Amino acid sequence: MSDLMETVLIERTRALIPDENVERKRMFGGTCFMVNGNMLVCVSRRGLMARVGKDQEAEALARPHASQCRPTGRPMAGFIRVEPEGIDSDELLKSWVEMARAYVCALPANAARPKKTKAGRAAR
Known part of the structure; x- marks a missing residue:
């Protein structure tokens, strides 16, 4: 996916x-x-990562162009990677965003963490 296509997807x-x-x-x-400090979706050149939660994971994985998210080689429970082909229409993209919103909007708000300094200590 090109930079322009990523910008349009964003x-x-x-x-x-x-x-x-x-x-x-x-x-x-x-x-x-992020919604209330919790990640909803992430758009990148690789497509979309949607946070759907463990309860919706099997349903999400059954959809075309969806796979378990494994950024470090280990699966991230409740996170789904969607190939660009799986979000090429507004209807498909909307269905992923709505699935993620159903989960994330039910989560408690996540407080912002303090920024870390170069030494790795929290800024005051």
């Missing part, structure tokens, strides 16, 4: 998420959308 994804309590953050080599 814009398409952002348009599907209501403004309340949403934050954009660079993580996992892409642009993550």
Whole structure:
């Protein structure tokens, strides 16, 4: 996926998420959308990573172009990787965002962590 296609996917994804309590953050080599401090989805050149939770994982994995997210080689429970072909239409992308929102919006708000200094200590 090119830089332009990634930018367009970021814009398409952002348009599907209501403004309340949403934050954009660079993580996992892409642009993550956070709701109340919890990761909802992450857009990157590799496609989409959606946080659907353990209860929806089997349903999500049954969908085309979906696989378990394994950024370090070990599976991340409740996180699904979706190939670009699985989100090429607005309808497909919306279905992934809605599945992630059903899980993430039910989570308690996650407080922001203090930024770390270069020495690895929390800033005061």
